[in-house]
Amino acid sequence: MSTRQRHIAHLHLHAALSEAQYGDIIELMSGITPHVQAVPPDAVQLDLTSALRYFDLSPYDMVQTAMMRLKLFYDIDSSAGLANNRMLASMAADASAPGDTTWVPDGQAADWLYPRPVTALPGIGRATADTLGRHGLHAIGHVTDMPPATLQRLLGAGPARLLAERARGHDPRPVTPSEPAAHLVADLVFERDCLDPARHHRAVLGLAEQIGRRLRGESRIASRLALTVRYADRSSTTRTRGLPEPTNHSPALAATALGLLTALGLQRARVRAFAIRADGLLPAGSAYRQLSLDPGDARARAAEAAADRARRRFGQEAVGPAALRTDRYGPG
Template sequence: MSIRQRHIAHLHLHAALNEEQYGDVIELMSGITPHVQAVPPDAVQLDLTSALRYFDLSPYDLVQTTMMRLKALYGIDSSAGLAGNRMLAAMAADASAPGETTWVPADRAAEWLHPRPVTALPGIGRTTAATLGRYGLHHIGQIADLPPATLQRLLGTGQARLLAERARGHDPRPVTPREPAAHLTADLVLERDCLDPAEQHRSVLGLADRIGQLLRGERQVTGRLTLTVRYADRSSSTRTRTLPEPTDHSPALAAAALGLLASLGLQRARVRAFTLRADGLRPAAEACRQLSFDPTDQRARAAEAAADRARRRFGPDAVRPAAVTRARRSAWPAARPRTVGRPTAV
C-alpha cells in the first residue's frame, strides 16, 4: 500500500439517534481508529489508513467489521462507502443500500464517478444543475472533460474551480476528530420542590456519577466543579471548588460535589433543580494521578470501567450507584453534556 494512499470510510446510520446514542457510536468508532469525524445527525467518517496494519485486514473487511460491531452492540443497521477521500466515500455511501458497502478503489475512481449525474456531487443544487443542464452537461464526466475557461464562463471562477476539482474526484480534506468539549454539564429538574436533605444528597450524587461517565466517554479529566442550586422562588446559589488533582473518577467527583452541597447549608430550602458543571478539562492521557498503595482504589477503578462497558452495551441506566437507585426514578431525566467551542466543519 502506498504511504500516501488513504482509505476513508463513510457510514450512514439507519437509525434515529439522540445525542447520547450518537456519542456512543463515535466512541465505538474511536476504538477502531483515532481518526473519526462526526457527520451529524446520522453519519460518521473514518480514516482507516493507520488501522489496517493493526487489525491486519483489508479496507473492505475492516469496514465490514465496523458495521457488524454497530449491529451487534447497538442494533444499528448501516450502509457504507469506501474510497480514497472523504467526498468519494460519502458519495459511495449514498449509492449503497442498507447493509451494503460500495468500494471505489483509487485506480477506478474516474470510471465510477464519470457516469454519475452532476447532482450526485456535493454542492450542486437545483440552480447549478439547471444551468449546467441548459448546456447539455448532465454527467460528472462531462464536467471533468470541460475546459476550465468554459466552466468559468458558466458558473464563475470560484464555483467553477471547486466543481472541476470535485468532478475529477479530488478532495484534500482530512478526517478531523471532533474538538474536545470546553466543559461538561449535567442537570436535574425535580418533579416537585424538594426539602428532604437525603434526596438532595442523592440528586447531587447522581449528577456527579453522570459527569464521571461523560468525562470517561470523552477521555478527559476535570480540575474544577461548579454546583448550582435553583430554588422554588427562582433564585439560585452557586459554589465552585478546584479539585486536588484532575480526575474522571466518579467517587472523587462525588466527594467534591457533596462538599459543595454541604457548603451551601440548605437546611429547609425548597430546591427545584441542580446543575453540576465540570470545567478545566484536559485529555486524560496528559493528566497525572497520585499513586496509591491502597488496593481498594484500583478495585474501584476496575469496577468503574466494567460499569462503563455495561452502560455502553445495555444503556445508561444499566448500572447506577446504590444510593441513587433509591431516588425516585421518575425524577431522573437524562443529563446532557454541553459542548462549547467552534464546531468541526464538515
C-alpha cells in the same frame, strides 16, 4: 516522495437516533480508530488508514467489522462507502443499499464518477444544476470533458475551479474529530457464543492489552475501566472500577479488568462479546506514578516500552503477552 494512501469510510446509519445514542456510536467507532468525525444526524466518517496495520485487515474487511459492531451492539443497520477521501466515501455510501458497501479503489475514481449525475456532487444546488443542464452537462463525465475556459464562462472562475476539482474526485479535507475522545473502547465479538471461562479470561486480557497500547500510543492515562459483557440473548452487564492510580501500563489495566471479570462470575454464561472502556483520560504527563521499590516493576515497564517500539516497526503481532499466544482472541 510518495504519501501513504488514505482509506476513508462513510457509514450511513439507518435508524432514528437520540443525541445520546449518536454519542454512544461515535464512542463505539473510536474503538476502531481515533479518527472519527460526526456527520449528524445519521452518519459517521472514519479514517481507517492507521487502523489497518493495527488490526491487520483489508480496508473492506475493516468496514465490515465496523458495520458488524453497529449491528451487534445497537442493532443498527448501515450502508457504507469506502474511498481515498471524504467526498468519494460519502458519494459511495449514497450509492449503497442498506447492508452493502461500495468501494471506490484508488485510481478508479474517474471511471466510477464519469456516468454519475452531476447533481450527485456535493454543493450542486438547483440553480447550478439548471445552468449545467441547459448546456448538456448532465453527467459528471460531461464536466470533466469540458474545457476549463468554457466552464468558467458558465459559472465564473471560482465555482468552475471547485466543480472541476470535485468532478475529478479530489477532496483534501481530513477526517477531524470535534475534540479528543473522552473514552477509549476495545471490543471483541466471538464468532460463536462462548462458554469457556479460559477463553473469557484470554479475551479480557487481550482487550486490556489493546487499551494499554492505545493509551501509550496517544500519551494518555486512564483512571477507570468499565467491562461490558454482551450475552447470547442480547442482554448485557456492565461493571466499572477505578484504577489504583491513573495508568497506561497494560499489566495494571489487565489486573483491574480481570478483577471485574471475576466479580461477574460467568462460569456458565453464553458470551457473545466483551468490551472494555477506559474513562477519566488524562495526558500521560499530568499525573505522577507512585514510586515502586520493586525492581521487577521497572523491568516490566522497560520491556513494555521495547515491545511498543517493536510493534511500531514490525506490526502489532510482532510482540504480545505469552498468555494470548495459545488462542487469538479476535473475531473469527
